[in-house]
Amino acid sequence: MRFCNLLFTVLIAFAVITSSLTGLLAVDRSSSTPMTHWVAVHGGLVTGAYQNRAVAVATPLFATCSGKTLTIQVLNMDSPAAFSWPDGHVFVSRGLEDQLTNPELAASIAHEMGHLLNDGKISTVAALQGTDAGLMVEVNADATGMKVLKSNHISPEAMVSMLEKVGDCDSLSAHTHEALDQRIAILKKGM
Numbered sequence: 001m002r003f004c005n006l007l008f009t010v011l012i013a014f015a016v017i018t019s020s021l022t023g024l025l026a027v028d029r030s031s032s033t034p035m036t037h038w039v040a041v042h043g044g045l046v047t048g049a050y051q052n053r054a055v056a057v058a059t060p061l062f063a064t065c066s067g068k069t070l071t072i073q074v075l076n077m078d079s080p081a082a083f084s085w086p087d088g089h090v091f092v093s094r095g096l097e098d099q100l101t102n103p104e105l106a107a108s109i110a111h112e113m114g115h116l117l118n119d120g121k122i123s124t125v126a127a128l129q130g131t132d133a134g135l136m137v138e139v140n141a142d143a144t145g146m147k148v149l150k151s152n153h154i155s156p157e158a159m160v161s162m163l164e165k166v167g168d169c170d171s172l173s174a175h176t177h178e179a180l181d182q183r184i185a186i187l188k189k190g191m
């Protein structure tokens with residue numbers, strides 16, 4: 001009898017634990033995609049004036065890119081940064097908006113569009129400051145971004161001054177500083 005009670009208790013406990021775990025897993029599966037997790041890790045999203053400015057600057061640029069639906073959102077990060085996902089999601093940071101003029105913000109978005117337009121060369125999230133993909137991937141994204149700027153009648157100087165401002169950020173590694181300097185030198189040579 002005592003054994004039956006014990007067995008019953010163990011079975012009830014097992015059922016409760018199993019249903020709790022199933023519930024937790026179900027919640028995880030419905031609310032967490034790789035991008036929502038990535039956004040959360042990068043400070044979450046900012047709305048209001050920051051988002052409105054990003055949309056106002058990005059919309060004319062995106063209009064020149066047919067065949068791919070692009071969207072822009074603002075990450076709540078202090079450091080100046082921009083990212084693009086291969087599916088067409090572009091992100092700029094709040095810190096980037098704080099440092100840049102509108103033409104420079106357009107240049108940072110155009111660089112990210114460069115990654116997306118040079119499709120097939122990136123398979124992971126591409127970042128404004130450069131990724132492990134290497135210098136030439138960034139140089140090519142800068143070059144394509146320059147074309148996007150030109151077709152929107154935005155001065156190519158904005159790409160240079162944007163990279164210079166990003167390069168002034170103290171939190172960057174020496175390697176990233178060096179890569180930014182090389183990109184700026186290549187852009188100036190082509191002007």
Ligand SMILES: [Zn+2]
Nearest residue numbers: 127128130141
């Ligand atoms: Zn890049």
